[in-house]
Amino acid sequence: xxxxxxxxxxxxxxxxxxxxxxxxxxxxxxxxxxxxxxxxxxxxxxxxxxxxxxxxxxxxxxxxxxxxxxxxxxxxxxxxxxxxxxxxxxxxxxxxxxxxx
Numbered sequence: 001x002x003x004x005x006x007x008x009x010x011x012x013x014x015x016x017x018x019x020x021x022x023x024x025x026x027x028x029x030x031x032x033x034x035x036x037x038x039x040x041x042x043x044x045x046x047x048x049x050x051x052x053x054x055x056x057x058x059x060x061x062x063x064x065x066x067x068x069x070x071x072x073x074x075x076x077x078x079x080x081x082x083x084x085x086x087x088x089x090x091x092x093x094x095x096x097x098x099x100x101x
Contacts (some may be wrong), residue, residue, distance in 0.1 A: 006069030
């Protein structure tokens with residue numbers, strides 16, 4: 001079942017997972033390329049919100065699944081995206097030495 005509310009929840013989850021992706025890309029860039037003040041500030045700001053936003057995305061995905069607002073394959077896809085985001089958060093935390101200025 002695909003409802004309008006389900007599509008809204010899907011896009012909310014996508015937007016909430018965006019800071020995790022941005023922080024991961026910035027951290028990779030700073031680790032393997034070079035550091036700059038703009039990258040450092042972007043990484044710190046997105047790093048502060050990535051865990052709460054990913055948790056909130058999980059809550060929205062769980063609510064979508066409990067309400068049967070989207071097809072099961074799309075809900076499973078959202079769960080996979082959240083799992084990948086958790087792996088990205090873990091790798092950013094392992095590379096925390098990048099943010100020592």
